Structure formats: structure tokens, C-alpha cells
Amino acid sequence: MRGAFFMFKGRQLQQFFKELEEEAAFCAHVKPYFETVPAEMAEIFECKIVVDDEKLKQAHRKYVAAVQDLVLYVDSKMPDHFKRAGALLIALHKGVAEVNFGDTWQEVEAGGGPLDLHYNDVESGRDFADFFGQFHNQMLAFMFAFQCCDAYEAQNNSYSFDYLQHICAYLQRNANDIDLETCFILFKSLMDR
Numbered sequence: 001m002r003g004a005f006f007m008f009k010g011r012q013l014q015q016f017f018k019e020l021e022e023e024a025a026f027c028a029h030v031k032p033y034f035e036t037v038p039a040e041m042a043e044i045f046e047c048k049i050v051v052d053d054e055k056l057k058q059a060h061r062k063y064v065a066a067v068q069d070l071v072l073y074v075d076s077k078m079p080d081h082f083k084r085a086g087a088l089l090i091a092l093h094k095g096v097a098e099v100n101f102g103d104t105w106q107e108v109e110a111g112g113g114p115l116d117l118h119y120n121d122v123e124s125g126r127d128f129a130d131f132f133g134q135f136h137n138q139m140l141a142f143m144f145a146f147q148c149c150d151a152y153e154a155q156n157n158s159y160s161f162d163y164l165q166h167i168c169a170y171l172q173r174n175a176n177d178i179d180l181e182t183c184f185i186l187f188k189s190l191m192d193r
Contacts, residue, residue, distance in 0.1 A: 017084040017148070021067060026060040027053070034097050034140050045129045048100045049136070055096040063091035066180050074181075082191065085149035086183030092144065093171045093178065095137035101129065135168035142167050149187045157191050 019025040031051045038047045066087035070079040079087070132139065142164065150157045159167075167186075171178065 016151070017079075017081060020060075020084075020088070021064055023057060023060045026063065027056055030059070030092070030096070030144065031056060033144050037140060041132075045101065047129075047132070049097050049140075050100065051097045059091040059096050063087050066090045069180060070184075081149050081152040082188040083180075083184045085145040085187040086180055086185075088145040088148060089141055089171075089183045089186070090178065090180055092141035093138050094175055097137060097140065099133060099136045101133070131165065131168075135165075135172060138168040138171040139164065142171065145183075146187065146190070149191065153191055157193070159190060 020029065031053075034049050034051050038049055041047065067079060067084065070083050070087065071077060074083065146157075146159070
């Protein structure tokens, strides 16, 4: 899933992460990204993402604090895109959104739905829906931060779904123990492969 605002890939992006330090810009980028993901998954299942505005503002404060920590403790006057992507992941991974699955998915699970839907489609869709239901905040936080970071890179970087599953489980399981340096190294290693 490549959100719409990543159309700037290849353009000069020096100010993008800096802009995220402003609450209005942070909310204007994060909220629409999270809310448009269901449309990209419409062929798999129907759902709706509802972003909590107060939690989003709190995540913004965490992002700003994390960037300030980078400046103070990593001796980085202008933290690079790896560090700022790490700060984004720290700010967002605990959750700013809820997911609601639509009636269509419940109908499919009950054996109804489109006639051309095969058993294997239902099974793989159910597996992904279960994963998304449990890890949507971690998944969206990681994808958003990764795509922000990748927009600064000359080549397109990627990761496997297996990698995404493991990262999401790690983020959720260690929600209170993840530090900024770990997140920064995560993005640096993904981009330096």
C-alpha cells in the first residue's frame, strides 16, 4: 500500500519531517493516510478506520519529544530521515485508531457474500482480517513511518508480509519497552540492504 502523499518520491523532501513537528501538519498527513487504507483493502474485506483526534494529538506530542530527544542525546542537530521515521514509529505504534469491520465481511464469514468468492479467498481474507484486527495500529504506524523514510531514498525499498507480521507482533508485545534507537536502527537497516 503506497499512500497518496508518497507521490513526492524523488522530489526534495528536506522539510517534510520538519513540517510534522507542527500539530496541524502531523494530523493532516497521518489521519488521511490511516483512513484511506480500508479503500486499498476493499477487495479483501470491508472495514473502516476511525482515528481518535485526541490520541493523534498525543502522538504528535510524542513525535516532537522524540525528535527533541534525538537532538539532545544523539547529538544530531538535524536528525536524518531514519531517525525521524523512528520517532514517528515511537509516536504512533501504541495506537491512534480503531478498526470496525463491515457487514460484508461478517456475511462472508457466515458463508454468504459474492457467488464467485472461493473458500481459499475466504480463508486467506480471514487470516489477514484477523491480523489486521489485532495489529492495525502497529501495522499502520510501521507502514506510514517506512513510507515516509523510503520517500527520501533514491531506490524503492520494500519488506515482506512475513517481516511486517513479525514487526507488528514485536511492537505490540514490547509496547512499553521500545526505544528510539531501536526504531532508528530498524529503518536504517531496512534502507541499507
